[in-house]
Each structure stands twice: as C-alpha cells, then as structure tokens.
Amino acid sequence: MLKTVFWCESLGNILVTGSSGQIGTDLTEALAKKFGKEKIIGADRKEPKNRNDLGKFEKTDVTRKENLEKLVKENNVETIYDLASLLSATGEKKPDLAWFVNISALKNSLDLARENSIKVFWPSSIAVFGPSTPKQNTPQQTILEPNTMYGITKVSGELLCNYYFKKYNVDVRSIRYPGLISYKTEAGGGTTDYAVEIFYEALKNKKYECFLKEDSTLPMMYMPDAINGTIKLMETDEKNIKTRLGYNISSLSFSPEEIANEIKKHIPEFECSYKPDERQRIADSWPQSIDDSKAREDWNWKPEYDLEKMTVDMLEKLKIKLGVK
Numbered sequence: 248m249l250k251t252v253f254w255c256e257s258l259g260n261i262l263v264t265g266s267s268g269q270i271g272t273d274l275t276e277a278l279a280k281k282f283g284k285e286k287i288i289g290a291d292r293k294e295p296k297n298r299n300d301l302g303k304f305e306k307t308d309v310t311r312k313e314n315l316e317k318l319v320k321e322n323n324v325e326t327i328y329d330l331a332s333l334l335s336a337t338g339e340k341k342p343d344l345a346w347f348v349n350i351s352a353l354k355n356s357l358d359l360a361r362e363n364s365i366k367v368f369w370p371s372s373i374a375v376f377g378p379s380t381p382k383q384n385t386p387q388q389t390i391l392e393p394n395t396m397y398g399i400t401k402v403s404g405e406l407l408c409n410y411y412f413k414k415y416n417v418d419v420r421s422i423r424y425p426g427l428i429s430y431k432t433e434a435g436g437g438t439t440d441y442a443v444e445i446f447y448e449a450l451k452n453k454k455y456e457c458f459l460k461e462d463s464t465l466p467m468m469y470m471p472d473a474i475n476g477t478i479k480l481m482e483t484d485e486k487n488i489k490t491r492l493g494y495n496i497s498s499l500s501f502s503p504e505e506i507a508n509e510i511k512k513h514i515p516e517f518e519c520s521y522k523p524d525e526r527q528r529i530a531d532s533w534p535q536s537i538d539d540s541k542a543r544e545d546w547n548w549k550p551e552y553d554l555e556k557m558t559v560d561m562l563e564k565l566k567i568k569l570g571v572k
C-alpha cells in the first residue's frame with residue numbers, strides 16, 4: 248500500500264527499455280504526455296524515429312546489466328517498463344538470440360528492481376499459448392505449452408516475474424498482449440504484423456499480399472487500448488493485482504479476410520491476396536479469442552476500439568502520415 252501511494256504521489260523517473268520499438272514508441276509518448284517528458288527516459292539499441300515529445304533517450308544495450316544499472320542510478324529510476332524483446336517470427340529464425348535478449352533483459356530488470364525497490368512492467372503475449380490450449384475464449388489459467396521460442400521466453404518470463412514477486416516482493420506486473428496495431432511505428436518480426444502492413448499497402452498501392460491464410464483468426468488490439476491498459480494496470484492499487492503472471496486482455500478478433508473487407512469499405516479498389524509462409528504455423532498455434540474477465544474484474548480493464556472504429560482511425564492517421572489523399 249505504502250509503495251503504491253509513494254509511486255502515485257512522487258512519480259519518480261520512468262525508464263522505458265525497447266523505447267524505439269512498436270509498443271515503446273507509443274508508450275513513451277503517452278507516459279511523457281501524462282507525467283511530463285522530464286520524467287521519462289527511453290533506452291534502445293536503435294534511435295527513435297522521432298524524438299519530439301519522447302523525453303530523454305539513451306542508446307544502449309540493456310542485455311548488459313551494467314548498462315541498465317547505470318541508467319537506473321544516474322536517472323533515479325522508480326519504474327521500469329522493460330519492453331526490449333524479439334518477436335515470434337524473428338525468434339524462430341534466431342532462437343538463441345530470442346532466448347538471450349528476452350530473458351536476460353528481464354532478469355536484469357528484476358534484479359535491479361529487487362536491489363533498488365523499483366516497480367516493473369513486462370510484456371507477455373498470447374504466444375504463451377500453444378496448440379494444446381483451448382482456442383476459443385482462452386482462459387486466464389490454462390495449458391501453457393507454446394511451440395515457438397518466443398512463446399517459451401514469454402512463459403519463462405512470466406514464471407520469473409511471479410518468482411521475484413513471491414520471493415523478493417518485487418512489484419512486477421504483466422499483460423499478455425494480442426497482435427497490436429499502430430500507425431506510429433511499424434511492427435517488425437511478428438506473426439501479427441500483417442494487420443499493420445495491410446493498412447500501409449492499402450493506402451499506398453491498393454493491394455496487399457498477406458503472409459497468413461484468409462481465415463486465420465487471431466486476437467488483436469488497437470495500440471491506444473493497449474497503452475491505456477498498460478498504464479491502468481501499473482496505476483492499480485497493489486492489493487487488486489491478483490496475478491504476477493501475465494493478465495489476459497482482449498478487444499478484437501479478426502481474420503485477414505475480415506480486416507481486408509473492413510478496409511474495402513473505405514478503399515473499394517483495395518485487393519488482398521494470400522500467400523501463407525512459415526508464420527502460418529505460428530498463427531495456427533495461437534488462440535482465436537481470449538477471455539479477459541480477470542483483468543476486467545481486478546483492475547477494470549475495458550477496451551474502446553472495435554474493428555470499425557479502429558479502421559477509421561488507422562486510415563485517417565496513416566493518410567496524414569503518408570501524405571495520401
């Protein structure tokens with residue numbers, strides 16, 4: 248309780264690792280807007296595309312504990328959003344690297360959190376689920392037997408978070424993100440990336456070749472909902488956090504064909520074709536819809552965007568970004 252009040256009132260500095268990535272870009276901007284950009288430190292191996300409104304940035308590799316420690320100590324960090332991660336498709340191409348990056352960055356954050364009373368957010372994913380998990384309305388507590396290295400890092404990471412909470416009382420919180428769709432930063436290396444690419448291609452070329460089959464339904468979410476949910480979870484009173492594994496959250500589920508049809512309502516000439524590649528196997532191993540009732544009960548999670556509202560907003564924002572009429 249004391250810790251929560253302290254965090255809410257003093258709002259010490261916030262470090263976002265992986266800040267140039269898909270979630271990192273949106274989250275850094277949202278945190279800077281909410282708490283003031285002087286409180287936010289972004290860190291990544293890649294420079295951010297646009298530094299405006301993002302706060303301080305350090306180019307560094309947080310898989311090395313001494314780099315992370317320097318950032319924490321020099322900036323009086325009280326909260327870490329540890330987003331440094333390789334995604335599912337890259338993880339299958341480079342499984343050793345995926346294990347190393349995803350787990351060592353988290354272990355470093357948790358160790359520093361334990362030593363310095365830091366609060367941590369860590370992103371899990373629907374990739375914790377595998378072919379043996381129920382596919383519809385997948386419960387919070389269910390079979391976790393992923394068949395991708397990315398999924399294995401996410402299950403292991405969740406268990407590590409839970410261990411650090413139970414053994415060292417580290418206040419670590421996590422969300423199992425579905426595929427995320429944002430107009431600010433393009434996705435990279437994931438299985439759900441098609442749901443971002445399709446918007447760019449529809450606007451630029453009026454056609455898109457999708458790397459998943461037309462009927463591959465997956466859980467998805469518009470980035471503003473994901474960012475609001477993340478900040479809301481971190482602001483929730485500690486007594487309401489009932490799991491230190493990842494919380495299921497959900498808003499949309501659609502297939503490539505469904506999103507293509509939604510885009511066609513606005514761009515009637517748009518044509519989508521389908522040529523599944525190795526990412527199809529990953530998509531086939533994941534659930535189609537998620538039961539997020541625990542998150543709704545424990546910390547009042549509620550998304551705002553449905554498919555129609557998201558499509559309108561994505562097209563509107565991307566038209567401005569791409570300079571398309």
Ligand code: AKB
Nearest residue numbers: 334335372437438439
């Ligand atoms: C991916 O496709 O790898 C990610 C995820 C669902 O975690 N977007």
